[in-house]
Structures are given as C-alpha cells and as structure tokens.
Amino acid sequence: MxxxxxxxxxxxxxxxxxxxxxxxxxxxxxxxxxxxxxxxxxxxxxxxxxxxxxxxxxCGFALEDIRQWLLIYEDKGDQVQMATFVEMADRQLGELRKQSQQLHDAMEELIRLRDQTANLLE
Incomplete structure (x- = not known):
C-alpha cells in the first residue's frame, strides 16, 4: 500500500x-x-x-503552544496530550472571554459616541 x-x-x-x-x-x-x-x-x-x-x-493558540502540545503526543502518548489540551483549552477560553468582553465594551462605546455625534448633526 x-x-x-x-x-x-x-x-x-x-x-x-x-x-x-x-x-x-x-x-x-x-x-x-x-x-x-x-x-x-x-x-x-x-x-x-x-x-x-x-x-x-x-482558536487563537500561539504556535509555540501548538508545537509543545504536538510534542507531548510523541513523548508521552495521547492520554497525556488530551489532558494537556483540556488545560490549554480552558486557558484559551478564559482569554477569549476576556477579549470578547473588551470587544463588546468597545462596540458599546462606539455606538454611544456615534449616536451622540449623529444627534449633533440633527
């Protein structure tokens, strides 16, 4: 084959x-x-x-994190790799939630400023 x-x-x-x-x-x-x-x-x-x-x-993982994660499989097998992935995913989810909140806050502020400016034009 x-x-x-x-x-x-x-x-x-x-x-x-x-x-x-x-x-x-x-x-x-x-x-x-x-x-x-x-x-x-x-x-x-x-x-x-x-x-x-x-x-x-x-998903936003750094290349070095991905490289280390792939090395775990070669060195220690899939069970350790899966457990490590769960830890990495939990950390990344926390970071993405924080970024999402920051983006939401920025959008809310931009909407407020846009509305204020639009009202001044009227």
Whole structure:
C-alpha cells in the first residue's frame, strides 16, 4: 500500500497558506516533510499535524503552544496530550472571554459616541 504524499505546492493550496508560512512551520519544527533533493513532500502524518495547527490557530493558540502540545503526543502518548489540551483549552477560553468582553465594551462605546455625534448633526 502506497502512502499519498502532497507536494509543497499542494500543501499550500490545501491549507490556503503561503509558501513562507509552510517553510516557517517547518523551521520551528511543527512539520517535518520528506525531502527529495530540493523538493518537499508531506505524508498523511504531516497533513494531520497541519490540520491540528490550523485548528489551533483559528482558536487563537500561539504556535509555540501548538508545537509543545504536538510534542507531548510523541513523548508521552495521547492520554497525556488530551489532558494537556483540556488545560490549554480552558486557558484559551478564559482569554477569549476576556477579549470578547473588551470587544463588546468597545462596540458599546462606539455606538454611544456615534449616536451622540449623529444627534449633533440633527
């Protein structure tokens, strides 16, 4: 059974990232593609890691947190990784709630200032 591998260009297209981003993820050891000469190829393991990276970024996790979390699986297995994820998610949810409140407050103030200004125009 042969493994399906994605080229560098296919990987960029699949995840809608720039070549610079993909090279950076490799540089900080989030990804470890196979190399054949100057070409890079991504196995299913790397594609799965990239899916986790992209999901983590959408949730606001720092790349270093994602890197550490992925290393836990390699070093200690999935149970420890899952427990660590729960802790990370709880911390991130707290941060997102705080940001959400700040955004809500900023919107309320902007609405108030907009309404005051609109009233002055009348």
């Amino acid at each position: 042969t493994e399906t591998r994605l080229s560098f260009k296919e990987m960029c297209a699949k995840f809608d990232v720039t070549p610079r981003t993909l090279r950076y993820y490799e540089y900080i050891e989030l990804l470890q593609p196979d190399r054949e000469g100057r070409s890079r190829f991504y196995r299913p393991r790397e594609v799965a890691r990239m899916e986790l990276i992209m999901r983590g970024r959408r």
